[in-house]
Amino acid sequence: MGLKNLTGLVLLSLAVIVLPYALPDFYFKLIQIGIYALICIGLSLLLGYAGQISLGHAAFYALGAYTSAILTVRYGWSPWLAVWVGIGLTIILALAIGIPSLRLQGHYLAMATLAFGEIAFVVATAWVALTGGPSGFGHIPKWNVFGYRLVPPRADQAIFYFVWAAVILGLLVALNLINSRVGRALRAIHDGEQAADVLGIPTATYKIKIFVLSAAYASVAGSIYAHVSGYVNPGPFSVEHSILFITMVIVGGMRTVWGGVAGACLMGLLPELLADLEHWRFAIYGLILLIIMMFIPQGILLGVRDLIAWSLEKLPFRKADSPGETE
């Protein structure tokens, strides 16, 4: 996995452990952000490594959330079991969408997932008997971790640790994948699909696998969301949110899975800064996407690194040793 990533993971874990004590009035805002970060890790694999885009990940997020909610509330299942059912359903749907559209190139996955996202939102709103319709339903049981029920508000800290433990686990899985044979194959696909094909890499299969994996990340995030909030309705699963997730990944930088986490934190905290500017949201997201894409396509995380490297090189008193890839 590389020393850099290992150091990163250790530092992140330490930060997570310390944060509730260091910033007791702030850390709970990072619970929802951690859930977003989990989705973004999966998406950055899809964007940065498979070079594909999904505009419907909120639908997989919804699938996880509603599956967990319905199974635990209506049928009394354990949350731990319901997550897996959510993942299973997500894999089936992701395969159904991914296989046909990834056989084609270019825009097809984008448009198919966008349509799928709209359909999922319509169904979540209209199928009142199953989903509770626009008002949704509540009383979703909390996670039961080692006999310890995670109930807010006192258990905010426990929930925070639980969510970010999931993020770190998600990072671990993703980093392992990237530094394996699969990751090298994906990088080859990204750099040149035809060349990868010629080398004997089954490009379509790899792209489908990554799409399914990224959908599974979103599904798990959805299950966690349902149990953390205790309530689901269609609101957080609109296509707007799918595009918010994409924005997070782009802002953080899609070339590294760390970018997904960084982007989720940056974009997730933006509404805090813009609390009174609800109507500005779309314009600001659009502007941020446009500016990042045109001027800092590598994202903020690598952008800052490049900036540091550049300034070190320019400064006369020190010659920079070339920084390696942060993957």
Place this chain on the structure above:
Amino acid sequence: MSDSAGYSNLMQFVLSGLAFGSIYAMVAIGFNIIYNATGIINLAQGEFVMLGGMFLVWGQDELGLPVWAAVAVSVLIVAAIGVAFERIAIRPLRNPSVLVLIIITIAGSFLFRGAVLLVWGDRLFSCDSFLSGDSIWILGAIITRQRILIFGTLLVVGGILAVFFGYTILGKAMRATAFNRTAARLVGINTRTMVMFAFGLSAAIGALAGAVVVPVTGIAWEHGVLLGLKGFAAAVLGGLGNNAAAVVAGLLLGVIESVAAGTISTDYKDAIALSALLIVLFIRPAGLFGRAELTRLGQL
């Protein structure tokens, strides 16, 4: 329900479906024009439609223009926005990947939507029918004059485009650019101008569709997404890049949606139309009438 009542109901759904289908067809033509010129699927296409409706209402209410002048003003403004979008956000990119283009056009769509939300708020705007007078009975169904006007607009736009692309120098130059950009440049066509022109034309047609639909559905800042998606569905249904097929496919999609809404459920109307898109993508990605043009798609 007697057979004749069932028949007239069905006729009613089909005729109202043709009106919405005309809108989808015009949006699809907008997608095709940009796709042919550049290979880009413009995800902000639906926002051009929404902007067209918004500027129509603005022209009527704020400037006090008569409806036809307001339509013209709206189409011109949105065409200018389309050109500006190409100049500012797309042309500066050097060798952009498909991924980058998708993200840029999404960013544009959010920007347009957000700007409308800021300026006009989240209200639903509406205006009077362009033609006064009662609804008309056709084949046992009743249909408003505005819906007939929408259908007529599609026919006029289709006719003008057929002449434009078939018989004018500019239209032929655009087709040449679509066919082979390098060859077009070699015979002296300024392909960059053609691309800019494609964005302007596409935005103008979208704006026209958005303007004529306002008296029927009203228009709000968030309407662009679904109009764009359904227009794309029509474009794919017909085979990307083929305008004549897009007209047929758009009308077909409108009728399918309307009949499904009338006979199955209005709640699922949008889901049914979009499922048609998914099914076609999966079974016949070259479109209902398309030759297997996957090689061209492969270039993307």
